[in-house]
Amino acid sequence: MRLNDDEKAMLDGRDGAAVSKAMDLLVRYGEALGAERLVDTRNVCGTVSASTPFMRDFALQKGGMDAVFSEFNLDSDTVVEVPPVKVYSTHLQLGFDPNEAQRMGIAEEVVQFYRKGEAFTAGRGVQLGNTCTPYQVGNVPTRGEHCAWMESSAVVYCNSVLGGRTNTEGRESTGAAMLTGKIPYWGYHLDENRRGTHLVELDIDLESTFEWGLLGYWMGELVQERVPVVVARGGRFLKAPNLQRLKHFGAAASSSGGVEMYHLVGVTPEAPTVEEAFGGNRPVQRLRFGEAERRATWDKLNSTARDREVDYVMLGCPHYSIEQIWEACQLLQGRKVHENSSLWIFTPRAIKALADQNGYTKIIEDAGGHLMSDTCSAMSRAMPQGTKVAALDSAKHAHYLPAIMGVQAWFGTTADCIDAACTGRWNGRLA
């Protein structure tokens, strides 16, 4: 890999040991990819927190947060002192909500250690967004902006909806990018890799966020990590899908497969027409999504569920928008969460503050639910005690939660889920 003089100086230690280790990792990583060079970035989304017992023990044994950052963000064998970040960096979701630790079953010493880590992170200039959806709380890349983001649902949103340019980075590469403002110039940073590979034609119109999740989950499994071009029935989307729909759609497609970029013809910025979306590529496959595919996908997402008594309803994967919290409040109005069930809703910290102001937090709490931030049940492995059956309005969560927690999961609409929370029973079905 070719390095310019500035990059060579960083590697050689001009800017200190941590930056040198960061550059060393970027070189190893870039060479593994076969990248020819690095590219400048001033927008990084990653995670540096230590919110698991393993991380806390690691820190206590090896030398605090510098040791955690050295190992898990720089892949360094030696502990280096971590300087302030060089470029704008946003922290992603983490292992629990420090303001709801008791409810999540997190020990006090883990919270105390996390708080120290949070001060470390903020002190080095990392923004405490604490969300899988940085684009909901002020980090909105512009078209063509080179980014270094992790979190698959955020990556696919950045590339596809916003026209930013990022690969799916990891904890180590984003740590290195924070300190250097560099990332390998490979994959979705280059025009030719952003063009469509698969044509997806819709035989049905999609309205709800739920329906967009079904399409995403089906599509991801078929195209894996390639670039699908979705064409609406009749060639034109009657209504442009909004943030909550595309947030769910991309998250689903990057869970069943590895979709990091898609095009919706007439909607997303690099797809004004089918021809421009493919950019001269010939589609390697043509796929059709209709009623049969929709039903088969619903069945697949509900394949772990048998028992209709629902112990736990989790909403907010990816983190809920304020629009979704408002909708959930409308569905909850005048109802109470059933005594045998629990309702937890997850959103970014900043949106939680807005929900507090709007009175939504109180509506949810008065109904017996909880509005929480920073994490979700799959990240935290925290659920209400004794949960065996969960209900979810997220295809991504229905994919991961049974695998991670060994629970049954029902997948349905937000209304199905709120109804399950209030009756303790799953009555959702595919209309």
Place this chain on the structure above:
Amino acid sequence: MNTTTATTTIVLHGHKVVGGIAEGEALLTTERISGWGGIDPRTGSVIETRHPLRGVSFAGKVLVFPGAKGSSGWSNQFHMTRLMGTAPAAMLFNEMTTKIALGAVVTRAPALTGFDQDPLQVIRTGDWVRVDAERGIVEVTRRSTDE
């Protein structure tokens, strides 16, 4: 009745992703592997619902698979397998992505891709595999018992 045990050796050539030399028993899957939510680093086993390797550990094995999928926690989860002593001995895969490149780098197990023959076709679970990632060579030894 005569029983003879024959061994056959097949050689594949690929491109280095991470250098080093390792050997071990092959563990093959034709399904992509998810990192976060797909494996448990404490045991080095696959946990994804409906994955053919569900419950099977890759610790110390030469993992042969198409590539990575799923969350960006891929590298961190495989990084954890190294720290927890459950990492694969080597990784052989077909599809290059940032997830797998970074994951292989931080796992620090020898890794190769870009083969002259498809390892998913040539290698079988249980074969003995020696990986020389520096030279880009994979030697596959299969024991077959003929009567």
